[in-house]
Amino acid sequence: MIPLALETDILFAICGPLAVAGALGLVLFRKAVYSALSLAFTMLNLAALYVGMDAPMLAAAQIIVYTGAIMMLFLFVLMLVGVDRSDSLVETLKGQRIWAVIGAVGISGLLIAGTGQMVTRALGVRSANGEFGSNVQGLAALIFGKYVFPFELTSALLITAAVGAMILAQNVRLTPKLSQREMSVQRMKAYADSGTHPGALPSSGVVALHNSIAVPALLPDGSIAPDSVSETLHTRGAILDTAELSQATAKNFGLIAAATGTELGNDTNSGGEIE
Amino acid sequence: MNPDFVLWLAAILFGIGAFGLITRRNALVAFMCVELMLNAANLVLVTMSEVHGGLDGQVAALFVMVVAAAEVVVGLSIIVMVYRSRRSVSVDTASLLKR
Numbered sequence: 416m417i418p419l420a421l422e423t424d425i426l427f428a429i430c431g432p433l434a435v436a437g438a439l440g441l442v443l444f445r446k447a448v449y450s451a452l453s454l455a456f457t458m459l460n461l462a463a464l465y466v467g468m469d470a471p472m473l474a475a476a477q478i479i480v481y482t483g484a485i486m487m488l489f490l491f492v493l494m495l496v497g498v499d500r501s502d503s504l505v506e507t508l509k510g511q512r513i514w515a516v517i518g519a520v521g522i523s524g525l526l527i528a529g530t531g532q533m534v535t536r537a538l539g540v541r542s543a544n545g546e547f548g549s550n551v552q553g554l555a556a557l558i559f560g561k562y563v564f565p566f567e568l569t570s571a572l573l574i575t576a577a578v579g580a581m582i583l584a585q586n587v588r589l590t591p592k593l594s595q596r597e598m599s600v601q602r603m604k605a606y607a608d609s610g611t612h613p614g615a616l617p618s619s620g621v622v623a624l625h626n627s628i629a630v631p632a633l634l635p636d637g638s639i640a641p642d643s644v645s646e647t648l649h650t651r652g653a654i655l656d657t658a659e660l661s662q663a664t665a666k667n668f669g670l671i672a673a674a675t676g677t678e679l680g681n682d683t684n685s686g687g688e689i690e
Numbered sequence: 691m692n693p694d695f696v697l698w699l700a701a702i703l704f705g706i707g708a709f710g711l712i713t714r715r716n717a718l719v720a721f722m723c724v725e726l727m728l729n730a731a732n733l734v735l736v737t738m739s740e741v742h743g744g745l746d747g748q749v750a751a752l753f754v755m756v757v758a759a760a761e762v763v764v765g766l767s768i769i770v771m772v773y774r775s776r777r778s779v780s781v782d783t784a785s786l787l788k789r
């Protein structure tokens with residue numbers, strides 16, 4: 416019979432089921448963010464179990480590396496690709512879920528049956544921890560002694576991963592970037608060929624009650640200057656009607672004219688031209 | 691705690707992770723299920739270190755963590771790249787080889 420320490424049994428009775436619940440949440444939640452948070456919860460519970468198994472160093476690494484770094488990286492990418500989408504429930508492969516359940520239960524059952532009652536006696540790592548003073552010193556003695564070569568290899572692995580991520584994340588330009596000089600040459604060429612205005616585009620219109628960028632500017636003859644509003648707003652159809660906006664001014668001018676009985680200059684006659 | 695129970699817990703977590711990896715179509719969630727399976731393996735390593743009374747298992751678990759971190763970095767950047775070109779993270783959309 417394995418000698419049992421009471422506190423760790425209680426710890427396992429609490430954290431074990433919670434870890435399983437978190438894992439189930441990861442698999443069953445439709446929304447990816449809930450899944451990610453469930454997995455973080457499972458990892459925290461596993462860290463608590465590590466503490467119970469006299470592995471404080473691993474518990475700290477579990478929280479810092481897994482819950483802190485890896486899961487937050489996951490959440491970051493989730494935010495990047497859009498969190499509001501949830502998985503569709505349609506099965507693309509027929510009977511996939513049933514067979515997945517059977518397979519998962521089979522794997523778990525096989526592992527449980529295989530390891531089953533294999534362990535008859537746990538030695539505990541107390542003495543191994545005490546050999547060099549504490550768990551951290553014991554791990555350090557192993558990592559920088561017996562396992563120093565694999566440890567160096569992991570540093571190579573990490574550098575390779577970092578470089579690989581940088582290369583993957585890089586945007587490759589398909590066309591060379593134009594310099595200021597080339598762009599100005601292009602502008603002047605366009606002016607010579609088709610008469611396109613080489614200078615800055617006209618700014619948006621300013622009327623009495625509106626000066627947003629969605630208001631087009633008016634040309635001297637009262638027509639709209641098409642370049643004065645961004646192309647994006649054109650395609651979205653978010654442009655305001657200038658004629659309607661200038662009605663307010665025209666109306667006020669009309670009221671003043673009616674009250675004083677005089678004309679306020681030639682501009683008011685056609686109203687719509689006033690910006 | 692009884693090491694047998696911890697091993698069972700690890701087996702159950704591994705099974706749940708395998709189930710999620712097969713059924714979920716969001717590449718990110720499938721990837722998280724792989725992480726869960728790695729965690730289950732870590733739990734076994736730590737338990738076995740406890741059973742055998744040496745720290746070697748814990749060192750191995752630390753190495754697994756390092757490898758998992760490197761794997762996540764590369765995997766996530768691949769997912770972001772696929773998302774950039776396909777506007778989707780569903781594993782079903784990357785099916786060019788099938789056509």
